[in-house]
Amino acid sequence: IKLDVTTNTQHLEENIYNVALTFELNSEINDKKFFIMELTYAAVVSLNVPKEHIEPMLVVEVPRILFPFARSIVTNSLVDAGLPPFMINPIDFAALYQAKNSVKN
Numbered sequence: 001i002k003l004d005v006t007t008n009t010q011h012l013e014e015n016i017y018n019v020a021l022t023f024e025l026n027s028e029i030n031d032k033k034f035f036i037m038e039l040t041y042a043a044v045v046s047l048n049v050p051k052e053h054i055e056p057m058l059v060v061e062v063p064r065i066l067f068p069f070a071r072s073i074v075t076n077s078l079v080d081a082g083l084p085p086f087m088i089n090p091i092d093f094a095a096l097y098q099a100k101n102s103v104k105n
Helices: 051-080 093-104
Strands: 002-013 016-029 032-046
Touching: 002 051, 016 051, 032 051, 051 093
Parallel strands: none
Antiparallel strands: 002 016, 016 032
């Protein structure tokens, strides 16, 4: 199973943001598609933090909160479809954020 996870943020209005966590799963058996699953799990959040903390909150903390719920939906959907359960390992969003920022600098 190939898994891609992305986060997207959108500024809606003052102190209000949309944060979306997207999972894309692709499975092949003998070079034939077995299944494709896409899930976008999102939240609208209000942040009242200093400006320098907004980006870390949006790309680390909010996805960390959303992750267990999205992972549960993926696992339950696969089982409900008669497929074997696939438990997605926890993701270290802080490490991803740090790696992204080290590439920028």
